[in-house]
Amino acid sequence: MVYFIIRRILQIIPVIIGVTLLLFILLYIIPEDPAQLILQKGATPEALANLRAKMGIDQPIYVQYWRYIKGLFSGNLGTSYRYQRSVNSILAEHYPYSIKLAFAAIIIEIIIGIFAGIISAIKKYSIWDVLVTISTTILVCVPVYWLGMILQVTFGLKLGWLPMSGYGDGSIRYYILPAVTLASVSTAFVARMMRSTMLEALSNDYITTAYAKGLSQFKVIGKHAMKNALIPVVTLIGLDLGSLMGGAILTETVFNWPGVGRTIYLAILQRDAPVVVGGTVILVGIFIIMNLIVDIIYAWLDPRIRFEKVEPNI
Amino acid sequence: MPQNNKILEVKNLKTYFYTDDGIVKAVDGVSFDLKELETLGIVGETGSGKSVTALSILRLIPQPPGKIVDGEILFKGQNILDMNIKELQDFRGNRISMIFQDPMTSLNPVFTIGNQLMEAILAHQTITKKQAREKSFQLLEMVGIPDIKRRFNSYPHEFSGGMRQRVMIAMAIANNPDILIADEPTTALDVTIQAQILELMHELKEKTKSSIIIITHDLGVVAKYANRVMVMYAGKPVEFSEVDKIFYKPCHPYTIGLMRSITRLDQERKNVLKPIEGSPPSLIDLPIGCIFRVRCEFAVKQCSLSYPELLEVSPGHYSACFRANELFAGFKNLDFLKTKK
Structure with missing residues (x-):
């Protein structure tokens, strides 16, 4: 297990190199001069050249890239063109907001998604099942930003129950709309997957065995079917957690949420390359770590994929 | 030797499945009885209603689409079909227990053997977990599982088919049931293992003083172990x-x-x-x-x-x-x- 975890952590390195390389090339292609961006219009050519030399962007791309990678592995994500602050501090400032929102969304996703899925599987073809199927289909189809705006208009503007946007004083009221919006699509996916894996699990022979032992329906479903049905759902939720942790660009932008997603969005608009690259690197890193955690949970749930040695049959 | 008192009586059992294509009359008027200490064989080809008969006795027919539409199943005079869900839970695995065809799929892959065995015991006996553990060890020993202490914490995939069927048998006899229903217990096993499992069942029947209903399409098995036979078509x-x-x-x-x-x-x-x-x-x-x-x-x-x-x-x-x-x-x-x- 330890070997497995170490191996997986080492796998992060090539992924990070690949991602940064790609982003570097993309940003290099953009015909925008960072020096011009920083000094605004009217700067003299000498001043621009000076700044370029100072920033090192007059060097060939591989030199720049090498320097960046060296910085990256010593924990330095570079300096923002726009704010003249270290990218580390910018991201550190915004990350907590994203993480809080991600957790709020994940909680909604787990509770509502799993619950709806189970109900829909147990009461197959009932009115509840139909309701879950229809609402999840709609949720999957609706674009997140549109749903966000509709919620804003309905609950924020018309009904006035909840604040329309922003982080405010950080009370739970501010979380509800963005978290629901952020969780919408994944909740629908979780519910649908839970339904199908639950139905699949319930059709297994071991369910009949469990009933034949004299166990109650609650125990058969809650223990025997549940643990099997959860395995794929955990993967889905884990992957979601990974992507949500990286900041939700659309939701954070619609709700003016001060998270890292909105920061990256603004950085793209402002051509602030170091922030874009740094933010993405962190996003990828978290995604991979989340994947690793999912795999570990997975191994706990399903003993058949506990890595390393499998005992021989007798 | 079989006694003369009937322990189980099935009268005119009808189990139908309501499918999109029509009503499948899987079991249509089956009557038989089982005497104490008797081994009854039910023989027939695939789809003749043997397994559905067995599942009907414990009311394990998935509903829908299945339904027991008519008949009586009397266990010591009490109609199983009249039991409420609580009585049924107390009954299943306790008075009548069942061994299934495919030991590869009838054990839950994500729980240890010990967990599943203890669960069967604790469902019907009010004893502590420690006592249930002791009892599990005894059961595993009875069915011939070696290296019990380690095997107790193994998962089904770490067992061979024959070993898994032994565990299923241990689970089935955990509460000293009066009747053991074995639904093609050896169909999924190797020929050499088949004989071992059947011998084991036969031995345990003598030890636990229970009756057996053995469902099979193997006439050899019937000839060797059954006292009476019902052929279904x-x-x-x-x-x-x-x-x-x-x-x-x-x-x-x-x-x-x-x-x-x-x-x-x-x-x-x-x-x-x-x-x-x-x-x-x-x-x-x-x-x-x-x-x-x-x-x-x-x-x-x-x-x-x-x-x-x-x-x-x-x-x-x-x-x-x-x-x-x-x-x-x-x-x-x-x-x-x-x-x-």
């Missing part, structure tokens, strides 16, 4: 008798067909196996009359008019055939048939 019992009578004097054309289609060591080489022509009918929209008549070489006009009731050809020997008496009188044993065309 298309959801109905066609012949029911003590095991010797069925083998030496089968009185239903279907049973005769089954006997002729098994290989025998004492058979002459020039004899060719004679299969039953045709295939079993779809259980939807069954025709009036005897269902077997289209495959039957003894069929007469009457067979297409009504379904033959079970006829007692000799004491305790029943056959659902209009010509059962003729068949009973007509030949002394199977050799007669072998020489026939």
Whole structure:
């Protein structure tokens, strides 16, 4: 297990190199001069050249890239063109907001998604099942930003129950709309997957065995079917957690949420390359770590994929 | 030896499945009884309703689409079909328990053997977990699992098929049930393992003083272990008798067909196996009359008019055939048939 975890952590390195390389090339292609961006219009050519030399962007791309990678592995994500602050501090400032929102969304996703899925599987073809199927289909189809705006208009503007946007004083009221919006699509996916894996699990022979032992329906479903049905759902939720942790660009932008997603969005608009690259690197890193955690949970749930040695049959 | 008191009585059991294509009459009027300490074999080909009969006894038919539409299942006089869900839970695995066909899939892959075994014990006995653990060790020892302490914490995938079936048996006898239903317990196993499992079941039956219903399509198994046999065809019992009578004097054309289609060591080489022509009918929209008549070489006009009731050809020997008496009188044993065309 330890070997497995170490191996997986080492796998992060090539992924990070690949991602940064790609982003570097993309940003290099953009015909925008960072020096011009920083000094605004009217700067003299000498001043621009000076700044370029100072920033090192007059060097060939591989030199720049090498320097960046060296910085990256010593924990330095570079300096923002726009704010003249270290990218580390910018991201550190915004990350907590994203993480809080991600957790709020994940909680909604787990509770509502799993619950709806189970109900829909147990009461197959009932009115509840139909309701879950229809609402999840709609949720999957609706674009997140549109749903966000509709919620804003309905609950924020018309009904006035909840604040329309922003982080405010950080009370739970501010979380509800963005978290629901952020969780919408994944909740629908979780519910649908839970339904199908639950139905699949319930059709297994071991369910009949469990009933034949004299166990109650609650125990058969809650223990025997549940643990099997959860395995794929955990993967889905884990992957979601990974992507949500990286900041939700659309939701954070619609709700003016001060998270890292909105920061990256603004950085793209402002051509602030170091922030874009740094933010993405962190996003990828978290995604991979989340994947690793999912795999570990997975191994706990399903003993058949506990890595390393499998005992021989007798 | 089997006693004379009936421990289980199934009367006119009808279990239907309501599918999109129509009503599948999987079990259609099955009646039999089981005596104390007896081993009853239920034989028939795939789809003849053997397993559905077994599942119906414990009311394990998935509903929908299945439903027990008629009949009585009396366990020591109490109708299982009248039990409420609580009584049923107390009953299942406690008074009657079941061993399934495929040990590869009947154990839950994500829980340890010990967990699943203890669960079966704790469902019916009010003892501490520690005591249940002790009891599990005893059970595993009884069914011949080596290295119990370590095996207790193993998962099903770490066991071979035969070992898993042993665990299933341990689970089934955990609460000293009165009846053990074994639904094709050896079909999914290797031939060498099959014999071991059957021997084990036989041994444990003697030890635990329980009755067994063994469902199989292996006539050899029936001949060796069963006291009485019920032969099923298309959801109905066609012949029911003590095991010797069925083998030496089968009185239903279907049973005769089954006997002729098994290989025998004492058979002459020039004899060719004679299969039953045709295939079993779809259980939807069954025709009036005897269902077997289209495959039957003894069929007469009457067979297409009504379904033959079970006829007692000799004491305790029943056959659902209009010509059962003729068949009973007509030949002394199977050799007669072998020489026939």
